[in-house]
Amino acid sequence: MWELREITAALKSGGFGDPARARVADVLAGPGSAGEPRRVDLAADVALAEAVADPLGRGWRPCDLHRMALRREDARVAGLVADAIAAELASRPSAAVPPSWRDQLDRLGSSVWWRPEEPRVSQWAAREGVGRRDTLVQVMRALGSVALLPALPDPPAPARPGTGVNEKMLARVRALLAKAESTSFPEEAEALSAKAQELMSRYSFERALVDSGPGRTGSARRLWLEDPYLTAKSALVMAVASANRCRSVVYPGLGFVVVVGHETDLDIVELLATSLLVQATEAMLAAGRHTHRDGRSRTRSFRHSFLLAYAERIRERLTETDRRCLEQVADERLLPVLARREEEVDELFRELFPEVRTRRYAAGSDAGGWQAGRAAAERARLTVERRAVGPRP
Known part of the structure:
Protein backbone atom coordinates (compact mmCIF):
# COMPACT_ATOMS: atom_id res chain seq x y z
CA MET A 1 0.00 0.00 0.00
CA TRP A 2 1.29 3.43 -0.95
CA GLU A 3 2.00 6.14 1.57
CA LEU A 4 -0.17 9.25 1.55
CA ARG A 5 2.64 11.38 0.12
CA GLU A 6 3.18 8.87 -2.70
CA ILE A 7 -0.48 9.06 -3.70
CA THR A 8 -0.37 12.86 -3.52
CA ALA A 9 2.69 12.91 -5.78
CA ALA A 10 0.96 10.57 -8.24
CA LEU A 11 -2.09 12.84 -8.43
CA LYS A 12 0.09 15.88 -9.03
CA SER A 13 1.97 14.04 -11.78
CA GLY A 14 -1.33 13.51 -13.57
CA GLY A 15 -2.10 17.21 -13.67
CA PHE A 16 -0.78 17.62 -17.20
CA GLY A 17 -2.61 15.95 -20.07
CA ASP A 18 -5.43 13.45 -20.44
CA PRO A 19 -3.25 10.35 -21.06
CA ALA A 20 -1.34 10.85 -17.80
CA ARG A 21 -4.56 11.44 -15.89
CA ALA A 22 -6.12 8.28 -17.29
CA ARG A 23 -3.12 6.17 -16.28
CA VAL A 24 -3.02 7.55 -12.74
CA ALA A 25 -6.79 7.19 -12.33
CA ASP A 26 -6.62 3.56 -13.49
CA VAL A 27 -3.91 2.78 -10.96
CA LEU A 28 -5.60 4.54 -8.02
CA ALA A 29 -9.18 3.44 -8.73
CA GLY A 30 -8.75 0.07 -10.40
CA PRO A 31 -8.56 -3.45 -8.94
CA GLY A 32 -5.61 -3.82 -6.59
CA SER A 33 -5.39 -0.05 -6.34
CA ALA A 34 -2.42 1.68 -4.80
CA GLY A 35 -4.43 2.65 -1.74
CA GLU A 36 -7.81 2.14 -0.19
CA PRO A 37 -10.47 4.69 -1.28
CA ARG A 38 -10.34 6.72 1.93
CA ARG A 39 -6.56 7.04 1.80
CA VAL A 40 -6.70 8.11 -1.87
CA ASP A 41 -9.39 10.69 -1.14
CA LEU A 42 -7.40 12.09 1.77
CA ALA A 43 -4.39 12.37 -0.54
CA ALA A 44 -6.58 14.21 -3.07
CA ASP A 45 -7.62 16.69 -0.36
CA VAL A 46 -3.97 17.27 0.52
CA ALA A 47 -2.93 17.71 -3.11
CA LEU A 48 -5.67 20.26 -3.77
CA ALA A 49 -4.86 22.19 -0.58
CA GLU A 50 -1.18 22.40 -1.51
CA ALA A 51 -2.05 23.36 -5.10
CA VAL A 52 -4.05 26.44 -4.06
CA ALA A 53 -1.88 27.42 -1.06
CA ASP A 54 1.16 27.99 -3.27
CA PRO A 55 -0.29 30.67 -5.60
CA LEU A 56 -2.25 32.24 -2.74
CA GLY A 57 1.14 32.93 -1.18
CA ARG A 58 2.51 34.46 -4.38
CA GLY A 59 0.11 37.25 -5.23
CA TRP A 60 -2.92 35.30 -6.44
CA ARG A 61 -6.33 35.82 -4.84
CA PRO A 62 -9.26 33.41 -4.49
CA CYS A 63 -11.22 35.00 -7.33
CA ASP A 64 -8.15 34.88 -9.59
CA LEU A 65 -7.61 31.15 -9.04
CA HIS A 66 -11.29 30.47 -9.70
CA ARG A 67 -11.16 32.46 -12.96
CA MET A 68 -8.01 30.64 -14.05
CA ALA A 69 -9.67 27.28 -13.40
CA LEU A 70 -12.67 28.39 -15.46
CA ARG A 71 -10.38 29.56 -18.26
CA ARG A 72 -8.37 26.36 -18.39
CA GLU A 73 -11.10 23.86 -17.58
CA ASP A 74 -14.83 24.20 -16.75
CA ALA A 75 -17.29 25.13 -14.00
CA ARG A 76 -17.13 21.73 -12.28
CA VAL A 77 -13.35 21.88 -12.00
CA ALA A 78 -13.52 25.52 -10.89
CA GLY A 79 -15.92 24.42 -8.15
CA LEU A 80 -13.36 21.90 -6.88
CA VAL A 81 -10.75 24.66 -6.82
CA ALA A 82 -13.11 27.00 -4.93
CA ASP A 83 -13.78 24.27 -2.35
CA ALA A 84 -10.05 23.72 -1.92
CA ILE A 85 -9.57 27.46 -1.35
CA ALA A 86 -12.36 27.52 1.22
CA ALA A 87 -10.79 24.56 3.02
CA GLU A 88 -7.34 26.13 2.95
CA LEU A 89 -8.54 29.46 4.33
CA ALA A 90 -10.65 27.71 7.00
CA SER A 91 -7.47 26.03 8.25
CA ARG A 92 -5.76 29.38 8.84
CA PRO A 93 -6.16 31.68 11.84
CA SER A 94 -8.95 34.15 11.23
CA ALA A 95 -6.61 37.13 11.49
CA ALA A 96 -4.40 35.66 8.74
CA VAL A 97 -7.17 35.77 6.13
CA PRO A 98 -7.77 39.18 4.49
CA PRO A 99 -11.43 40.26 4.74
CA SER A 100 -11.47 40.83 0.98
CA TRP A 101 -10.68 37.14 0.45
CA ARG A 102 -13.69 36.13 2.52
CA ASP A 103 -15.80 38.52 0.45
CA GLN A 104 -14.50 36.89 -2.73
CA LEU A 105 -15.43 33.42 -1.46
CA ASP A 106 -18.90 34.70 -0.64
CA ARG A 107 -19.28 36.04 -4.18
CA LEU A 108 -18.16 32.67 -5.53
CA GLY A 109 -20.76 30.96 -3.35
CA SER A 110 -18.03 28.86 -1.76
CA SER A 111 -18.13 27.76 1.86
CA VAL A 112 -17.28 24.77 4.05
CA TRP A 113 -20.29 22.58 3.25
CA TRP A 114 -18.63 19.19 3.89
CA ARG A 115 -18.35 17.18 7.11
CA PRO A 116 -14.84 17.57 8.54
CA GLU A 117 -14.59 13.95 9.70
CA GLU A 118 -14.74 12.57 6.14
CA PRO A 119 -12.55 13.32 3.08
CA ARG A 120 -13.93 16.29 1.18
CA VAL A 121 -13.34 14.72 -2.25
CA SER A 122 -15.45 11.65 -1.48
CA GLN A 123 -18.30 13.88 -0.28
CA TRP A 124 -17.97 15.96 -3.44
CA ALA A 125 -18.21 12.81 -5.56
CA ALA A 126 -21.37 11.71 -3.77
CA ARG A 127 -22.94 15.14 -4.15
CA GLU A 128 -22.07 15.39 -7.85
CA GLY A 129 -22.90 11.76 -8.64
CA VAL A 130 -19.42 11.09 -10.04
CA GLY A 131 -17.71 7.67 -9.96
CA ARG A 132 -14.35 7.10 -8.31
CA ARG A 133 -12.24 7.03 -11.47
CA ASP A 134 -13.89 10.13 -12.91
CA THR A 135 -13.56 11.90 -9.56
CA LEU A 136 -9.80 11.38 -9.61
CA VAL A 137 -9.65 12.66 -13.19
CA GLN A 138 -11.56 15.80 -12.12
CA VAL A 139 -9.17 16.27 -9.19
CA MET A 140 -6.18 16.05 -11.51
CA ARG A 141 -7.79 18.52 -13.92
CA ALA A 142 -8.23 20.90 -10.98
CA LEU A 143 -4.59 20.44 -10.01
CA GLY A 144 -3.50 21.21 -13.57
CA SER A 145 -5.69 24.30 -13.79
CA VAL A 146 -3.75 26.09 -11.05
CA ALA A 147 -0.32 24.57 -11.67
CA LEU A 148 2.79 26.48 -12.80
CA LEU A 149 1.25 29.91 -12.20
CA PRO A 150 3.78 32.74 -12.06
CA ALA A 151 4.16 34.96 -9.02
CA LEU A 152 2.17 38.19 -9.31
CA PRO A 153 2.72 41.60 -7.74
CA ASP A 154 0.38 41.83 -4.77
CA PRO A 155 -1.46 45.15 -4.96
CA PRO A 156 -1.74 46.88 -1.59
CA ALA A 157 -5.05 47.69 -0.03
CA PRO A 158 -5.74 51.40 0.34
CA ALA A 159 -4.36 52.85 3.56
CA ARG A 160 -7.70 54.59 4.02
CA PRO A 161 -10.58 52.22 3.22
CA GLY A 162 -13.93 53.42 1.98
CA THR A 163 -12.49 55.75 -0.67
CA GLY A 164 -14.22 54.22 -3.69
CA VAL A 165 -17.52 55.16 -5.30
CA ASN A 166 -20.44 54.99 -2.87
Whole structure:
Protein backbone atom coordinates (compact mmCIF):
# COMPACT_ATOMS: atom_id res chain seq x y z
CA MET A 1 0.00 0.00 0.00
CA TRP A 2 1.29 3.43 -0.95
CA GLU A 3 2.00 6.14 1.57
CA LEU A 4 -0.17 9.25 1.55
CA ARG A 5 2.64 11.38 0.12
CA GLU A 6 3.18 8.87 -2.70
CA ILE A 7 -0.48 9.06 -3.70
CA THR A 8 -0.37 12.86 -3.52
CA ALA A 9 2.69 12.91 -5.78
CA ALA A 10 0.96 10.57 -8.24
CA LEU A 11 -2.09 12.84 -8.43
CA LYS A 12 0.09 15.88 -9.03
CA SER A 13 1.97 14.04 -11.78
CA GLY A 14 -1.33 13.51 -13.57
CA GLY A 15 -2.10 17.21 -13.67
CA PHE A 16 -0.78 17.62 -17.20
CA GLY A 17 -2.61 15.95 -20.07
CA ASP A 18 -5.43 13.45 -20.44
CA PRO A 19 -3.25 10.35 -21.06
CA ALA A 20 -1.34 10.85 -17.80
CA ARG A 21 -4.56 11.44 -15.89
CA ALA A 22 -6.12 8.28 -17.29
CA ARG A 23 -3.12 6.17 -16.28
CA VAL A 24 -3.02 7.55 -12.74
CA ALA A 25 -6.79 7.19 -12.33
CA ASP A 26 -6.62 3.56 -13.49
CA VAL A 27 -3.91 2.78 -10.96
CA LEU A 28 -5.60 4.54 -8.02
CA ALA A 29 -9.18 3.44 -8.73
CA GLY A 30 -8.75 0.07 -10.40
CA PRO A 31 -8.56 -3.45 -8.94
CA GLY A 32 -5.61 -3.82 -6.59
CA SER A 33 -5.39 -0.05 -6.34
CA ALA A 34 -2.42 1.68 -4.80
CA GLY A 35 -4.43 2.65 -1.74
CA GLU A 36 -7.81 2.14 -0.19
CA PRO A 37 -10.47 4.69 -1.28
CA ARG A 38 -10.34 6.72 1.93
CA ARG A 39 -6.56 7.04 1.80
CA VAL A 40 -6.70 8.11 -1.87
CA ASP A 41 -9.39 10.69 -1.14
CA LEU A 42 -7.40 12.09 1.77
CA ALA A 43 -4.39 12.37 -0.54
CA ALA A 44 -6.58 14.21 -3.07
CA ASP A 45 -7.62 16.69 -0.36
CA VAL A 46 -3.97 17.27 0.52
CA ALA A 47 -2.93 17.71 -3.11
CA LEU A 48 -5.67 20.26 -3.77
CA ALA A 49 -4.86 22.19 -0.58
CA GLU A 50 -1.18 22.40 -1.51
CA ALA A 51 -2.05 23.36 -5.10
CA VAL A 52 -4.05 26.44 -4.06
CA ALA A 53 -1.88 27.42 -1.06
CA ASP A 54 1.16 27.99 -3.27
CA PRO A 55 -0.29 30.67 -5.60
CA LEU A 56 -2.25 32.24 -2.74
CA GLY A 57 1.14 32.93 -1.18
CA ARG A 58 2.51 34.46 -4.38
CA GLY A 59 0.11 37.25 -5.23
CA TRP A 60 -2.92 35.30 -6.44
CA ARG A 61 -6.33 35.82 -4.84
CA PRO A 62 -9.26 33.41 -4.49
CA CYS A 63 -11.22 35.00 -7.33
CA ASP A 64 -8.15 34.88 -9.59
CA LEU A 65 -7.61 31.15 -9.04
CA HIS A 66 -11.29 30.47 -9.70
CA ARG A 67 -11.16 32.46 -12.96
CA MET A 68 -8.01 30.64 -14.05
CA ALA A 69 -9.67 27.28 -13.40
CA LEU A 70 -12.67 28.39 -15.46
CA ARG A 71 -10.38 29.56 -18.26
CA ARG A 72 -8.37 26.36 -18.39
CA GLU A 73 -11.10 23.86 -17.58
CA ASP A 74 -14.83 24.20 -16.75
CA ALA A 75 -17.29 25.13 -14.00
CA ARG A 76 -17.13 21.73 -12.28
CA VAL A 77 -13.35 21.88 -12.00
CA ALA A 78 -13.52 25.52 -10.89
CA GLY A 79 -15.92 24.42 -8.15
CA LEU A 80 -13.36 21.90 -6.88
CA VAL A 81 -10.75 24.66 -6.82
CA ALA A 82 -13.11 27.00 -4.93
CA ASP A 83 -13.78 24.27 -2.35
CA ALA A 84 -10.05 23.72 -1.92
CA ILE A 85 -9.57 27.46 -1.35
CA ALA A 86 -12.36 27.52 1.22
CA ALA A 87 -10.79 24.56 3.02
CA GLU A 88 -7.34 26.13 2.95
CA LEU A 89 -8.54 29.46 4.33
CA ALA A 90 -10.65 27.71 7.00
CA SER A 91 -7.47 26.03 8.25
CA ARG A 92 -5.76 29.38 8.84
CA PRO A 93 -6.16 31.68 11.84
CA SER A 94 -8.95 34.15 11.23
CA ALA A 95 -6.61 37.13 11.49
CA ALA A 96 -4.40 35.66 8.74
CA VAL A 97 -7.17 35.77 6.13
CA PRO A 98 -7.77 39.18 4.49
CA PRO A 99 -11.43 40.26 4.74
CA SER A 100 -11.47 40.83 0.98
CA TRP A 101 -10.68 37.14 0.45
CA ARG A 102 -13.69 36.13 2.52
CA ASP A 103 -15.80 38.52 0.45
CA GLN A 104 -14.50 36.89 -2.73
CA LEU A 105 -15.43 33.42 -1.46
CA ASP A 106 -18.90 34.70 -0.64
CA ARG A 107 -19.28 36.04 -4.18
CA LEU A 108 -18.16 32.67 -5.53
CA GLY A 109 -20.76 30.96 -3.35
CA SER A 110 -18.03 28.86 -1.76
CA SER A 111 -18.13 27.76 1.86
CA VAL A 112 -17.28 24.77 4.05
CA TRP A 113 -20.29 22.58 3.25
CA TRP A 114 -18.63 19.19 3.89
CA ARG A 115 -18.35 17.18 7.11
CA PRO A 116 -14.84 17.57 8.54
CA GLU A 117 -14.59 13.95 9.70
CA GLU A 118 -14.74 12.57 6.14
CA PRO A 119 -12.55 13.32 3.08
CA ARG A 120 -13.93 16.29 1.18
CA VAL A 121 -13.34 14.72 -2.25
CA SER A 122 -15.45 11.65 -1.48
CA GLN A 123 -18.30 13.88 -0.28
CA TRP A 124 -17.97 15.96 -3.44
CA ALA A 125 -18.21 12.81 -5.56
CA ALA A 126 -21.37 11.71 -3.77
CA ARG A 127 -22.94 15.14 -4.15
CA GLU A 128 -22.07 15.39 -7.85
CA GLY A 129 -22.90 11.76 -8.64
CA VAL A 130 -19.42 11.09 -10.04
CA GLY A 131 -17.71 7.67 -9.96
CA ARG A 132 -14.35 7.10 -8.31
CA ARG A 133 -12.24 7.03 -11.47
CA ASP A 134 -13.89 10.13 -12.91
CA THR A 135 -13.56 11.90 -9.56
CA LEU A 136 -9.80 11.38 -9.61
CA VAL A 137 -9.65 12.66 -13.19
CA GLN A 138 -11.56 15.80 -12.12
CA VAL A 139 -9.17 16.27 -9.19
CA MET A 140 -6.18 16.05 -11.51
CA ARG A 141 -7.79 18.52 -13.92
CA ALA A 142 -8.23 20.90 -10.98
CA LEU A 143 -4.59 20.44 -10.01
CA GLY A 144 -3.50 21.21 -13.57
CA SER A 145 -5.69 24.30 -13.79
CA VAL A 146 -3.75 26.09 -11.05
CA ALA A 147 -0.32 24.57 -11.67
CA LEU A 148 2.79 26.48 -12.80
CA LEU A 149 1.25 29.91 -12.20
CA PRO A 150 3.78 32.74 -12.06
CA ALA A 151 4.16 34.96 -9.02
CA LEU A 152 2.17 38.19 -9.31
CA PRO A 153 2.72 41.60 -7.74
CA ASP A 154 0.38 41.83 -4.77
CA PRO A 155 -1.46 45.15 -4.96
CA PRO A 156 -1.74 46.88 -1.59
CA ALA A 157 -5.05 47.69 -0.03
CA PRO A 158 -5.74 51.40 0.34
CA ALA A 159 -4.36 52.85 3.56
CA ARG A 160 -7.70 54.59 4.02
CA PRO A 161 -10.58 52.22 3.22
CA GLY A 162 -13.93 53.42 1.98
CA THR A 163 -12.49 55.75 -0.67
CA GLY A 164 -14.22 54.22 -3.69
CA VAL A 165 -17.52 55.16 -5.30
CA ASN A 166 -20.44 54.99 -2.87
CA GLU A 167 -23.27 52.56 -3.47
CA LYS A 168 -25.81 55.23 -4.40
CA MET A 169 -23.60 56.55 -7.19
CA LEU A 170 -22.73 53.01 -8.31
CA ALA A 171 -26.43 52.21 -8.62
CA ARG A 172 -27.07 55.30 -10.75
CA VAL A 173 -24.17 54.57 -13.06
CA ARG A 174 -25.01 50.88 -13.36
CA ALA A 175 -28.58 51.78 -14.32
CA LEU A 176 -27.38 54.14 -17.05
CA LEU A 177 -24.89 51.64 -18.44
CA ALA A 178 -27.43 48.81 -18.35
CA LYS A 179 -29.77 50.91 -20.46
CA ALA A 180 -26.93 51.79 -22.83
CA GLU A 181 -26.13 48.09 -23.28
CA SER A 182 -29.74 47.05 -23.85
CA THR A 183 -30.95 49.71 -26.26
CA SER A 184 -30.92 49.09 -30.01
CA PHE A 185 -30.69 52.82 -30.77
CA PRO A 186 -27.10 54.15 -31.06
CA GLU A 187 -28.13 57.73 -30.23
CA GLU A 188 -29.74 56.60 -26.99
CA ALA A 189 -26.75 54.46 -26.04
CA GLU A 190 -24.49 57.41 -26.75
CA ALA A 191 -26.48 59.74 -24.51
CA LEU A 192 -26.75 57.22 -21.67
CA SER A 193 -23.05 56.32 -21.75
CA ALA A 194 -22.18 60.01 -21.94
CA LYS A 195 -24.24 60.75 -18.87
CA ALA A 196 -22.58 57.89 -17.01
CA GLN A 197 -19.09 59.17 -17.84
CA GLU A 198 -20.06 62.71 -16.89
CA LEU A 199 -21.42 61.59 -13.52
CA MET A 200 -18.34 59.51 -12.82
CA SER A 201 -15.86 62.22 -13.80
CA ARG A 202 -17.58 64.81 -11.64
CA TYR A 203 -17.75 62.37 -8.73
CA SER A 204 -14.06 61.52 -9.14
CA PHE A 205 -13.08 65.18 -8.91
CA GLU A 206 -15.24 65.69 -5.84
CA ARG A 207 -13.71 62.64 -4.14
CA ALA A 208 -10.20 63.83 -5.05
CA LEU A 209 -10.77 66.93 -2.96
CA VAL A 210 -12.34 65.00 -0.07
CA ASP A 211 -9.63 62.31 -0.06
CA SER A 212 -6.68 64.69 -0.42
CA GLY A 213 -5.52 64.19 3.16
CA PRO A 214 -2.65 61.97 4.34
CA GLY A 215 -2.72 58.26 3.70
CA ARG A 216 -2.56 56.30 0.46
CA THR A 217 -5.82 55.87 -1.44
CA GLY A 218 -4.29 54.07 -4.43
CA SER A 219 -4.41 50.37 -5.16
CA ALA A 220 -4.74 48.02 -8.12
CA ARG A 221 -7.25 45.57 -9.58
CA ARG A 222 -7.14 42.69 -12.01
CA LEU A 223 -9.80 42.82 -14.67
CA TRP A 224 -10.25 39.46 -16.38
CA LEU A 225 -11.16 39.22 -20.05
CA GLU A 226 -12.91 36.56 -22.08
CA ASP A 227 -11.63 34.86 -25.23
CA PRO A 228 -11.36 35.52 -28.10
CA TYR A 229 -9.48 38.71 -29.11
CA LEU A 230 -7.86 39.17 -25.71
CA THR A 231 -5.22 41.57 -27.04
CA ALA A 232 -7.76 43.87 -28.62
CA LYS A 233 -10.08 43.74 -25.61
CA SER A 234 -7.19 44.59 -23.30
CA ALA A 235 -6.55 47.66 -25.46
CA LEU A 236 -10.09 48.84 -24.69
CA VAL A 237 -9.63 48.36 -20.94
CA MET A 238 -6.32 50.21 -21.07
CA ALA A 239 -7.96 53.02 -23.03
CA VAL A 240 -10.61 53.45 -20.34
CA ALA A 241 -7.92 53.33 -17.65
CA SER A 242 -5.78 55.95 -19.32
CA ALA A 243 -8.71 58.32 -19.78
CA ASN A 244 -9.55 58.03 -16.07
CA ARG A 245 -6.09 58.81 -14.65
CA CYS A 246 -5.00 55.19 -14.13
CA ARG A 247 -2.03 53.14 -15.32
CA SER A 248 -2.39 49.60 -16.60
CA VAL A 249 -0.45 46.54 -17.71
CA VAL A 250 -1.71 43.49 -19.57
CA TYR A 251 -0.90 39.81 -18.91
CA PRO A 252 -1.80 38.36 -22.32
CA GLY A 253 -0.85 34.80 -21.44
CA LEU A 254 -3.11 34.79 -18.37
CA GLY A 255 -5.94 36.90 -19.74
CA PHE A 256 -6.24 39.90 -17.46
CA VAL A 257 -5.30 43.57 -17.18
CA VAL A 258 -3.98 45.11 -13.97
CA VAL A 259 -5.21 48.67 -13.46
CA VAL A 260 -3.41 50.91 -10.96
CA GLY A 261 -5.11 54.02 -9.62
CA HIS A 262 -7.08 55.56 -6.81
CA GLU A 263 -10.08 53.64 -5.54
CA THR A 264 -12.69 55.96 -7.00
CA ASP A 265 -11.08 55.88 -10.42
CA LEU A 266 -10.67 52.09 -10.24
CA ASP A 267 -14.41 51.75 -9.60
CA ILE A 268 -15.07 53.98 -12.60
CA VAL A 269 -12.73 52.03 -14.87
CA GLU A 270 -14.20 48.67 -13.86
CA LEU A 271 -17.77 49.83 -14.44
CA LEU A 272 -17.17 51.61 -17.71
CA ALA A 273 -14.76 49.06 -19.20
CA THR A 274 -17.18 46.22 -18.46
CA SER A 275 -20.02 48.07 -20.19
CA LEU A 276 -17.96 49.15 -23.19
CA LEU A 277 -16.67 45.60 -23.72
CA VAL A 278 -20.30 44.48 -24.00
CA GLN A 279 -21.16 47.30 -26.37
CA ALA A 280 -18.02 46.77 -28.48
CA THR A 281 -18.63 43.03 -28.78
CA GLU A 282 -22.24 43.58 -29.84
CA ALA A 283 -21.18 46.16 -32.42
CA MET A 284 -18.44 43.84 -33.69
CA LEU A 285 -20.85 40.91 -34.10
CA ALA A 286 -23.39 43.17 -35.81
CA ALA A 287 -20.76 44.02 -38.40
CA GLY A 288 -21.03 40.39 -39.57
CA ARG A 289 -18.59 38.00 -41.17
CA HIS A 290 -16.20 39.04 -43.90
CA THR A 291 -14.33 37.25 -46.69
CA HIS A 292 -11.59 38.05 -49.16
CA ARG A 293 -12.39 38.25 -52.86
CA ASP A 294 -11.27 34.66 -53.27
CA GLY A 295 -13.76 33.52 -50.62
CA ARG A 296 -11.31 32.99 -47.75
CA SER A 297 -12.51 34.21 -44.37
CA ARG A 298 -11.04 37.44 -43.04
CA THR A 299 -13.47 37.63 -40.13
CA ARG A 300 -10.82 37.23 -37.42
CA SER A 301 -8.51 39.95 -38.75
CA PHE A 302 -11.53 42.20 -39.36
CA ARG A 303 -12.79 41.80 -35.78
CA HIS A 304 -9.34 42.21 -34.24
CA SER A 305 -8.84 45.48 -36.15
CA PHE A 306 -12.41 46.53 -35.33
CA LEU A 307 -11.84 46.24 -31.57
CA LEU A 308 -8.45 47.99 -31.69
CA ALA A 309 -9.98 50.91 -33.59
CA TYR A 310 -12.93 51.00 -31.23
CA ALA A 311 -10.55 51.20 -28.27
CA GLU A 312 -8.53 54.02 -29.81
CA ARG A 313 -11.58 56.13 -30.57
CA ILE A 314 -13.07 55.47 -27.12
CA ARG A 315 -9.79 56.66 -25.57
CA GLU A 316 -10.10 59.93 -27.45
CA ARG A 317 -13.73 60.43 -26.52
CA LEU A 318 -13.37 59.57 -22.84
CA THR A 319 -10.33 61.82 -22.49
CA GLU A 320 -12.25 64.70 -24.04
CA THR A 321 -15.25 64.12 -21.77
CA ASP A 322 -13.06 64.04 -18.69
CA ARG A 323 -11.24 67.22 -19.78
CA ARG A 324 -14.50 69.11 -20.25
CA CYS A 325 -15.76 68.04 -16.85
CA LEU A 326 -12.50 69.23 -15.29
CA GLU A 327 -12.90 72.64 -16.93
CA GLN A 328 -16.36 72.96 -15.43
CA VAL A 329 -15.14 72.38 -11.85
CA ALA A 330 -14.34 75.82 -10.51
CA ASP A 331 -12.08 74.91 -7.61
CA GLU A 332 -8.47 76.07 -7.65
CA ARG A 333 -7.48 73.26 -5.24
CA LEU A 334 -8.24 70.52 -7.76
CA LEU A 335 -5.31 70.74 -10.18
CA PRO A 336 -2.61 70.41 -7.47
CA VAL A 337 -4.54 67.52 -5.93
CA LEU A 338 -4.80 65.71 -9.28
CA ALA A 339 -1.10 66.27 -9.95
CA ARG A 340 -0.21 64.76 -6.58
CA ARG A 341 -2.53 61.81 -7.19
CA GLU A 342 -0.91 61.20 -10.57
CA GLU A 343 2.50 61.09 -8.90
CA GLU A 344 1.18 58.59 -6.34
CA VAL A 345 -0.23 56.36 -9.09
CA ASP A 346 3.03 56.50 -11.04
CA GLU A 347 5.03 55.64 -7.91
CA LEU A 348 2.78 52.68 -7.09
CA PHE A 349 2.91 51.47 -10.69
CA ARG A 350 6.73 51.54 -10.67
CA GLU A 351 6.73 49.69 -7.35
CA LEU A 352 4.49 46.92 -8.66
CA PHE A 353 5.95 46.71 -12.18
CA PRO A 354 9.58 47.90 -12.12
CA GLU A 355 10.48 46.08 -15.34
CA VAL A 356 7.31 46.55 -17.40
CA ARG A 357 7.77 47.24 -21.10
CA THR A 358 5.70 49.80 -22.98
CA ARG A 359 3.84 48.45 -25.96
CA ARG A 360 1.89 50.33 -28.60
CA TYR A 361 -0.95 48.56 -30.37
CA ALA A 362 -0.70 48.59 -34.16
CA ALA A 363 -3.63 49.81 -36.24
CA GLY A 364 -4.55 46.26 -37.21
CA SER A 365 -4.12 44.45 -40.48
CA ASP A 366 -7.66 44.93 -41.81
CA ALA A 367 -8.44 48.45 -43.02
CA GLY A 368 -12.16 47.71 -43.30
CA GLY A 369 -12.28 46.45 -39.72
CA TRP A 370 -10.39 49.51 -38.50
CA GLN A 371 -12.78 51.90 -40.25
CA ALA A 372 -15.82 50.00 -39.00
CA GLY A 373 -14.50 50.04 -35.43
CA ARG A 374 -13.87 53.78 -35.55
CA ALA A 375 -17.39 54.30 -36.87
CA ALA A 376 -18.92 52.15 -34.13
CA ALA A 377 -17.01 54.02 -31.42
CA GLU A 378 -18.12 57.28 -33.04
CA ARG A 379 -21.75 56.24 -32.71
CA ALA A 380 -21.10 55.43 -29.05
CA ARG A 381 -19.08 58.60 -28.54
CA LEU A 382 -18.89 59.81 -24.97
CA THR A 383 -19.41 63.55 -24.89
CA VAL A 384 -21.39 65.68 -22.48
CA GLU A 385 -23.31 67.95 -24.87
CA ARG A 386 -26.30 65.71 -25.49
CA ARG A 387 -29.22 65.42 -23.12
CA ALA A 388 -29.76 61.95 -21.70
CA VAL A 389 -32.60 60.07 -23.38
CA GLY A 390 -35.29 58.49 -21.21
CA PRO A 391 -35.99 58.91 -17.51
CA ARG A 392 -33.21 59.71 -15.13
CA PRO A 393 -32.37 56.89 -12.73
